[in-house]
Amino acid sequence: HVMSRHNLGMHDLTKRGMRESALRHFMISAKMGFDESLSMIKQMFDRGHASKVDYAEALKGFQIAIEEMKSPERVEVRAYEREHKSIN
Numbered sequence: 001h002v003m004s005r006h007n008l009g010m011h012d013l014t015k016r017g018m019r020e021s022a023l024r025h026f027m028i029s030a031k032m033g034f035d036e037s038l039s040m041i042k043q044m045f046d047r048g049h050a051s052k053v054d055y056a057e058a059l060k061g062f063q064i065a066i067e068e069m070k071s072p073e074r075v076e077v078r079a080y081e082r083e084h085k086s087i088n
Helices: 002-014 019-030 035-046 052-069 072-087
Strands: none
Touching: 002 019, 002 035, 019 035, 019 052, 035 052
């Protein structure tokens, strides 16, 4: 779903020239933690095709999504992987 939204945004932006529609798709996927969409919104902002408010909203949503994906189990797995990677 996240990549589909991003891909729809890319299609709207590059093939159809529909910046507003592309931005909506990127906003949805960025708020779900998809960093490529956040990067596209940043590029659109840098080029004057997205507002500062749009970028700030996307960034805040992205950060919330990333935070929600953190869990003690994930932290433990990463630590385990780092420990065993250094042994090999």
